[in-house]
């Protein structure tokens with residue numbers, strides 16, 4: 283199956299989150315998510331192995347932008363050409379973490395997504411394994427989000443959750459071999475639902491939960507196992523109310539047909555209770 287973003291091996295490289303209290307939020311990520319923290323421009327940069335988060339002053343729980351890094355310049359050029367042909371406006375990149383040549387697009391809900399090549403000048407970090415892996419949006423209109431990312435930008439749909447009206451309540455899309463790097467839930471609000479770090483091995487879920495436990499950060503959901511993606515998960519909440527997922531064993535896809543799941547608790551959590559968004 284042809285897809286420019288999958289050929290480019292695009293992966294979620296960093297997020298910029300806005301916060302009314304960037305000092306407090308960046309401290310939380312540095313400590314809880316085991317990252318180094320430094321000032322960056324008017325805000326902060328938190329860096330850990332495979333994960334980077336920029337925090338800037340603004341409206342809490344608002345995504346500034348999400349940065350997807352491509353494998354090489356040809357891949358990046360391919361995505362840009364595909365976006366242009368689909369009539370998507372190409373915007374300048376706001377990200378200091380990407381090299382020259384990066385560009386941004388704005389989705390139908392106004393979420394800003396940046397594609398670029400990672401600068402590797404700041405990658406000497408140690409810490410518990412869990413690279414930044416996926417971003418999940420909340421939207422009124424799942425079909426519009428799927429149309430933008432899949433039909434226009436070239437993400438591939440992995441799974442959909444279908445409600446009893448026959449509409450997609452959730453859509454999971456990939457930009458590489460990972461089951462989803464971008465997903466969206468039908469919701470009564472727009473913006474970010476959560477973002478996720480992929481610990482890989484199930485035993486690291488224990489290590490992360492122990493870390494959060496030692497810091498007296500309660501799990502707000504999980505441990506559980508999602509149906510779509512088949513990944514183990516735990517969730518915590520940051521001081522601004524953003525949901526953070528630590529996942530393991532996320533399905534790897536090279537090619538397979540799109541799978542549809544019923545809208546219900548068991549789809550979201552094969553082990554029991556779920557937080558339904560619609």
Ligand SMILES: [Fe+2]
Nearest residue numbers: 416418478527
């Ligand atoms: Fe997730």
